[in-house]
Amino acid sequence: MTTFGESHGAGIGVVIDGCPAGVMITEQEIQEQLVWRSPGKNRYTSPRKEKDRVEILSGFFEGKTTGAPIAMFIRNIDVDSSSYESTKHLYRPGHANYTYSEKYEIFDDRGGGRASARETVARVAAGAVAKKLLAHFQIECTAFVYEIGGIPVQTLDLSNLQTLREKTYASPIFCPCEKACEKIVQEIETMKKEGDSLGGILGCVARVPTGLGEPVYCKLPALLAFAMLSIPATKGFEIGSGFQAARMQGSTHNDPFTMDQEGHVSLGTNFSGGTLGGISTGAPLFFKVAFKPTSSIRKPQQTVSLEGEKAVFQLPETARHDPCVAIRAVPIVEAMTALVLADALLMNRVARL
Amino acid sequence: MTTFGESHGAGIGVVIDGCPAGVMITEQEIQEQLVWRSPGKNRYTSPRKEKDRVEILSGFFEGKTTGAPIAMFIRNIDVDSSSYESTKHLYRPGHANYTYSEKYEIFDDRGGGRASARETVARVAAGAVAKKLLAHFQIECTAFVYEIGGIPVQTLDLSNLQTLREKTYASPIFCPCEKACEKIVQEIETMKKEGDSLGGILGCVARVPTGLGEPVYCKLPALLAFAMLSIPATKGFEIGSGFQAARMQGSTHNDPFTMDQEGHVSLGTNFSGGTLGGISTGAPLFFKVAFKPTSSIRKPQQTVSLEGEKAVFQLPETARHDPCVAIRAVPIVEAMTALVLADALLMNRVARL
């Protein structure tokens, strides 16, 4: 997968190379995935009207992938960088315009540019294709809000992906636990009023066969960690027991092997989170991703100008404000997971004679 | 970097391709790094006598790298798989022999094989070269024990790498805080007696210039997360505020830009952990890695045999037992960090005309 495009340029695109021929998928199915990412979907994410329309540029014939590179493009239609005008000479706290300037010696003052979360629309489009590929092999994954603003889900049943997915997508904030959802929504409303923002934690669970992941560097958790930390605003990744493992003892943490009712080898617990030695065990893959609070807030913040003068950064009234970027990241985490699993699945085809 | 070798084969090796010509390093300097990883270094890690001797096979001329691939090999000299004999028909809880069998349909019964922590000796050797390359650019990093068995460091000063490193390497468990060290050592002794094991968290801090890391997929945190989760027994990664970011508000989390005393742009706080938009800010890079408790314990554990019969897995008396694998991982985390930074440094050379 190669993505391209900036928030204030012509649009965002993606090229998928190496997708097998024969995967059936329609433009409509990709479009549906984009809608979930769209901020107009609910009132708790940025109100920018991204009427994202995907255009398939290549790689399909009669509704099937042909094995050729699949290119998709989503044109920017609501591009207005005027709200950045008044602050364009300032380094934005929590943003990448300082580091981009240092790295490239080019200062694109039209907004987030390549660093904008808008880039992720390409990932969701690519993820839609990956999901269809995975479906041929009974592999699926679902992401959800696990915790926002310090409020975690209270009940969480990972055993049934279908139910988990339904509950998640029925929630205005992608949270499968109704009680937590209610409290979180209140907290978000408070933040909106205060012009501040919240961080959060997403969970993701996947059903995968045994054998995915390479044993040393391209361990499945390593591939997932790489993919997750490539999403804007992420600060951490943990699989299975995660950081909690550091406070456990081996006699508890080691998942015992047992035989399940169908006579297959299975695991009594799943502290490992679905992999051993980097390779999937066949137990549910389960990991979490930490997101920082949205960097763009309405509260005034201390900063400096390009010329090195002390300054106050204040988001213009007209600028968009998304009080919790983690919510909107649910379809992105899900898409990146699908892409990693699709890669691992294809790589696994050459593991044996 | 390409590594090869198994715990019970001829040895472990590594090839580094793409190292610039002109880096000065001696076999002795590499050897010194290996000693830190060696379990004979202190009594709290596995007593296997790994008299690791690195042999440089290529890539040097008169003490300098030539630009050609650098190959190094560490021969296995203490290979004895007899202690695995009595349990070789069993899946080992917490180990990879089940997943390897499923993936490759080959069951290597001589111990950890490719999944063994022994593979990491190659990473430490490669990391030694990376460190010397980085030193030419005033880049350095140091890893340390941050928490073991639920006991965190009580005081931690990240401002002076030199002091931090000295304290760390003076400690029998690579822990820069003496008070925590004392308690942790007690806890480890208890585990040794009980035949059980502890998890832990390592920290790592690095001094880097601005501009390292690529903006979208190869973000510096993504590269680090990938590298860390490729280390055996790791369960999580977080940079800067990490999972704590999920409980913070944007107005606190956004590091304000200021001017330092030399007139350079600088950050008032460092919740971001040294990167913004995936690119280094010039502030100290700081991240943590979670390790699960050692899988190999003396306590009996429930498992099944290759034939699917219920069984009890019990480590033979003669087998090695390392009560906390995190300790020994300190030089490995440090080596992998150096390798990631070296890659990022070289990639950054093509960022601008």
Add this chain to the structure above:
Amino acid sequence: MTTFGESHGAGIGVVIDGCPAGVMITEQEIQEQLVWRSPGKNRYTSPRKEKDRVEILSGFFEGKTTGAPIAMFIRNIDVDSSSYESTKHLYRPGHANYTYSEKYEIFDDRGGGRASARETVARVAAGAVAKKLLAHFQIECTAFVYEIGGIPVQTLDLSNLQTLREKTYASPIFCPCEKACEKIVQEIETMKKEGDSLGGILGCVARVPTGLGEPVYCKLPALLAFAMLSIPATKGFEIGSGFQAARMQGSTHNDPFTMDQEGHVSLGTNFSGGTLGGISTGAPLFFKVAFKPTSSIRKPQQTVSLEGEKAVFQLPETARHDPCVAIRAVPIVEAMTALVLADALLMNRVARL
């Protein structure tokens, strides 16, 4: 560089990743390169009216590359697959529809699809960017017709790239030798009447500094050979003396080292064609590429149908016919050369400390 698109789909595109920030180039300059490839340029290539308009989708800000991926798209506007209707159940001699069917089990009957020479428009667009990058380092290259239908150039002066390029681009068939040009044009006219086609050989010369190319696998000639053989219809590649080297003796073939008038090391002859051990010597890089005669001819040809019945393939009257595909490949060879040199130049930045 990643390209995408088919001859009868939405269009052809390319994404360039890794181009340094700061290269100045306008859409107009890219467009000019496309015109040279355009078949309407002269009457000796296929009359398909490809009014190729490049659209830059990303990677630029105020006329300069930003370091972000550069995407360009050329929409297909003259797509008419009706002329393929009558023959769409047949395997086309010399074409890829048989091998694509075997590989992907998908039979795209709308024309050349991904295998169409139309894909090369993306290479020319990418090459335009590469040329601008190279110009910053005084590197340039020019391709030309060396031989068509057995008629080689009679005089060829490689010492002055500027003159060579002017003569080449003044010729209706990109041939810098007027005498050869005249004969070749006659021969092509004959082929047009007969409905047959001719093969040819292109030459390419480049001015490069010493040190480009990697020493073992990514030798400069290996990279060039790979790039050239990836162009449709190519059958061979040779650098410097090429196949003629097989009939020479070492005492003649070894280029003697001398000192030039500026006191630099130089070569007395250039049988090596500009590289030794895969690395550029600083002497002009010179290589040739062989093209087969155009596969699409008007003469009837023996073939079989998808069902395995004997059949005669006859190009419909309305179908395009290009009597010599080599001519049109001149800008493509030039573009691919520029891309290889740009890669080699950037790779060389990490050769030394």
Add this chain to the structure above:
Amino acid sequence: MTTFGESHGAGIGVVIDGCPAGVMITEQEIQEQLVWRSPGKNRYTSPRKEKDRVEILSGFFEGKTTGAPIAMFIRNIDVDSSSYESTKHLYRPGHANYTYSEKYEIFDDRGGGRASARETVARVAAGAVAKKLLAHFQIECTAFVYEIGGIPVQTLDLSNLQTLREKTYASPIFCPCEKACEKIVQEIETMKKEGDSLGGILGCVARVPTGLGEPVYCKLPALLAFAMLSIPATKGFEIGSGFQAARMQGSTHNDPFTMDQEGHVSLGTNFSGGTLGGISTGAPLFFKVAFKPTSSIRKPQQTVSLEGEKAVFQLPETARHDPCVAIRAVPIVEAMTALVLADALLMNRVARL
């Protein structure tokens, strides 16, 4: 495949990553391949006594590949750089010591170093593994001398690989045509006396299924051209009709499709050399590689010293002299072909669902 090592260092090695588990091969079988490359094999190649003994360092268990990286090492045992002593301050005509110095600013004066043909012993070892993998899929290839010193084979039957291989390996110069062999041997004897050298052309033929090769950049001919031009001393590559295609007409060159006796689609001729659109047709793959005359000759040659003084380079009497490097390249071309085909075979596994 990653190779490492220099002619005058510890030895030469190779790591193969991505070889499927389950390929059966013994150290002895690899050793046999090395013998064919060994110059002591016949009197027409360099008399350096390379008693190459391969040591398998990793990747095997009970005679089968495990899926882990396969490392092999061949120690240098006849290292004597004293014969280079007298000329070590001179640039050697036809050699890489000038370009290496320019690129790396390091002048390794101990002989060929990384540029030495000795590096190719690693390729032959790796090729031995690739051949065993290919054998599982009834794929095989054989290389041979096609022309030396302007003397081509007179009869050549490509239809039976087994016979071709037997004739080739029965010849002291790997030439399957006895008549040509006799003349070539005479010519080589003359060169030995004169202290000069000859160039040559190798042929290679392979039996492959349909569908190998990727359609655009990683076309099978492009992969082969890359592999061949990465071999030291190569100057050209052509597939099927090659440069001769430039003098043919489409009506002749287009291979007609027919049905063979088993009812499969087949080709009436094979000017295409086994691929169409970069993908194998199932017809025999056939290509040629041009080698320049050996650079190391006894005749005195004009050169300059490192200090820029005019000088005469004369190979010391004690130095090895191989009058025709092409002969010894036969097992190398064969090995590289096997490696390319193995890659293409594995890549093709992900072409379809």
